[in-house]
Amino acid sequence: MEVKREYLYIILILFVIGYLSTYFNDKNDYISGGATQVDAPSSAQVISYYAVEASTQLGQKPAIIWSNINPPILTDLPSDANSAGINFPSGSPTWGVPATAYGVKVSTDSNVLGVTFCIKADGPLQSGINSIPIGNYKWDSNVDPGNPGNPGPGPILGNAVGMSTTFIQADTSIGPGFVDYFRFWLTVPAGQAAGTYTNQVTFKGVVPPNVC
């Protein structure tokens, strides 16, 4: 009988602890009674969208090709589809003299003001254990001027820079419907081992104020 009473005391004490623990918990402030304030949540959703379309040549595999490399005398050899020096009637394609088949276009189904294009390679052109240094792979870009009568020279070797494994900014503020054009050049060192050299180039579109 005495032992049972001790258990009853312990149970009673546990109830007291339970009650006290609720007392120390955080309490929420709340308004009750006749509330005079009504919260009306409001929202507005802004949607951004854009698409990038690559020229057919950039959709080929490989896309950027040098098909006739005969070392040792090869400095800044233009890529096959740079197509330098080809004359076109003005108007179409946008570049008059010369043309290039490498282009990335901001789709007309886009609502961003302008897109910045960035370019990088995953590494040097590689053939087994042999490679052509990434700095020997040069590129330049130029924007569709929208002026077929005076299209300008397009991307030129004089402005070309070496490819990098981190993104480098090409052109900025390219609006819907406009194209950023590219050309590529390659210098093959004397005595370069024979082989099929490949790598992967990535074109990335970003929307300002974000950068490459």
Add this chain to the structure above:
Amino acid sequence: MYVNMKKILLFLFLVLLLGRFAQAGLVWRTESQFIQEGETKCIEYGLYNPGGKDLNIALYVTGDLTKIAQSEKSESVLLKANTLHDNAINKQLCFRAPKNVYQKDCIFPTIGCQQTCQYGNVEYSGDVSTIAEKVGQGSGGQGSSVIIAETAPLSLVVKCEESPRNFSSAYLYGIILIVIIIVFTYIGVKKSKQRKK
């Protein structure tokens, strides 16, 4: 005449090269969101294909976001050609914030803890990119294959909520300790009385 014909053929060839574009589009509805410690948040992106060719597209996460992304790449989705942004197919990317991003300042473990937030909010930022699963046609050859990526920025901010030093757990532990002492004392006294009898 022959020269003109050659020029026309070259022109047509390059018009074809330049005229046919094909890639994907990205729709996004947010560039930054708050996330709680331990919370899982999924963010929806739209994918569309205004080009003339069907594409398999997946979403990728880059930057610090990879640390909390449940998967760095979404399942790829087949996008039919000539779909515009208002017919975009939605895909989700999910992120889970770690449980203990912010360490509480405690006098003893779990006792007298406070959250000061003196270092500001922790932010995970990066890009969400679309990349076509199979870019390019044909096989092998000398040169570079190409990937085209569209990106949208995203920052997930783990909100730090300041709290004053809290002693409620200390009070609770104290009460429990007192009760245990009382109970044991009571039992001890009881037993000693029984022995005396």
